[in-house]
Amino acid sequence: MPEIKLTIAPGTFKELKKPPYATGTVQSAIGKVWQVPAELTTADKFGIFRCRTSAYRNDYKVEPGLYAIGQPGGASDIIVTANYKYSFDVVRRALKGMSAWILVLNTKGINVWCAAGKGTFGTAELIKRMQLAQLDKLSERKTIILPQLGAVGISAHEVRKATGFKVVYGPVHAKDLRAFISAGHKATKEMRTMEFPITSRMALVPMEVIPMLKKYPFFALIVLLAFGLEPSGILFKNAIGGGLPFLAFGLGSIFTGAALTPALLPFIPTRSFAVKGWITGVVGTGLLMSAFPHFNTILLGITLLFFPVASSYIALQFTGSTTFTGMSGVNKELKTSIPIYLFSVAVSVLLLIVYKIIEWRVL
Amino acid sequence: MKYISKVVSLKLNAEKCVGCGMCLEVCPHNVLRMEGRKAVIADLDGCMECGACMTNCAFGAITVNKGVGCAAAIINSLLYGGEPSCDCSGGKGRDSCC
Numbered sequence: 425m426p427e428i429k430l431t432i433a434p435g436t437f438k439e440l441k442k443p444p445y446a447t448g449t450v451q452s453a454i455g456k457v458w459q460v461p462a463e464l465t466t467a468d469k470f471g472i473f474r475c476r477t478s479a480y481r482n483d484y485k486v487e488p489g490l491y492a493i494g495q496p497g498g499a500s501d502i503i504v505t506a507n508y509k510y511s512f513d514v515v516r517r518a519l520k521g522m523s524a525w526i527l528v529l530n531t532k533g534i535n536v537w538c539a540a541g542k543g544t545f546g547t548a549e550l551i552k553r554m555q556l557a558q559l560d561k562l563s564e565r566k567t568i569i570l571p572q573l574g575a576v577g578i579s580a581h582e583v584r585k586a587t588g589f590k591v592v593y594g595p596v597h598a599k600d601l602r603a604f605i606s607a608g609h610k611a612t613k614e615m616r617t618m619e620f621p622i623t624s625r626m627a628l629v630p631m632e633v634i635p636m637l638k639k640y641p642f643f644a645l646i647v648l649l650a651f652g653l654e655p656s657g658i659l660f661k662n663a664i665g666g667g668l669p670f671l672a673f674g675l676g677s678i679f680t681g682a683a684l685t686p687a688l689l690p691f692i693p694t695r696s697f698a699v700k701g702w703i704t705g706v707v708g709t710g711l712l713m714s715a716f717p718h719f720n721t722i723l724l725g726i727t728l729l730f731f732p733v734a735s736s737y738i739a740l741q742f743t744g745s746t747t748f749t750g751m752s753g754v755n756k757e758l759k760t761s762i763p764i765y766l767f768s769v770a771v772s773v774l775l776l777i778v779y780k781i782i783e784w785r786v787l
Numbered sequence: 788m789k790y791i792s793k794v795v796s797l798k799l800n801a802e803k804c805v806g807c808g809m810c811l812e813v814c815p816h817n818v819l820r821m822e823g824r825k826a827v828i829a830d831l832d833g834c835m836e837c838g839a840c841m842t843n844c845a846f847g848a849i850t851v852n853k854g855v856g857c858a859a860a861i862i863n864s865l866l867y868g869g870e871p872s873c874d875c876s877g878g879k880g881r882d883s884c885c
Contacts (some may be wrong), residue, residue, distance in 0.1 A: 572839075610813075748816065
């Protein structure tokens, strides 16, 4: 069989072995191009699940370049996306039954919106990929469709100046691509708006909770040491017996900050994430405390001071995952909350020392 | 859903605006709307300062202090210097934000 020269190479024409997600090739004005199916395999779907739950997503990529869906020609739409395989998969799934080109930019395996913020899904990379894929020869339409959220990194007028191609911003979500194309490249207000419904928020919760749970053993160790430490050595009985409530409150703070606050986000009073997290933290800690009715006054103080604040800090991290928080707002929140966090931790540690001193009867 | 009010840095220079409507197209939060033949800021608090409108305004009519609205990114930049960015995780295999 003669070797096929393909256009998906990061450089110019280069022989590349068939990517696992390609099913064949299509002939085009610039030679053969890898064809990909619109149907996702079980492995693709499992990949999406792993991306939602683990660091698997940090290295889940496709080769940048040009791909074909169906049997596209010179008049077919060209849709641009990132080389995060999850992004690529939702785009090809959205184009089921259609014929189109997909131009994949090298975003280092990062999704469109984040990559656009970093600039890797950017004007320079787009122009470069358009030239490498020889879009001027491939397409008669001189129009490319970009994801709307890519606009953060792409300057449409600069792309036009450099390539002669008109940039059309498509919908926010790939699932609306078909309707957008059928309507003659027109997006409705809904397609243009980034909502943040409970389903999206819950999809983000695993990656809020799991990294926190990985840090939890350090917290647990400190608690067990603090409670187990005696002048004579470390007592396991004291470590477990005394530390148990705090271990429970710690888990509670992770739950209220990383899961409950995101889930109930619009229903918790105030716009501040720090305050929202503190409110859920107070409620969560309060409920857990009822399981430990005979609590020392100093420990009670530490509990009420530290754990709601921990929940607040964890909830504030969720600003990085939302679709609507801006830098000026987060800056303002941090300016007031960081001093409060530091103060609360310092006072909690002092109180714990006081508690130990009283417990040891050294004074 | 809205975030902290009266802090957003978005500004629109009506004199430079030609009313092409590009900013309305790229804004994911309907912050801008057309009033006559000019774009106006209709919902300042709705802005997340992503900068899409500024980057796509061919006439330089929009300015915004573009950046990431992410507490971890800002804390990292306070601790280690540099602009706040999503690169808080670094290498392979570690927990990355996006």
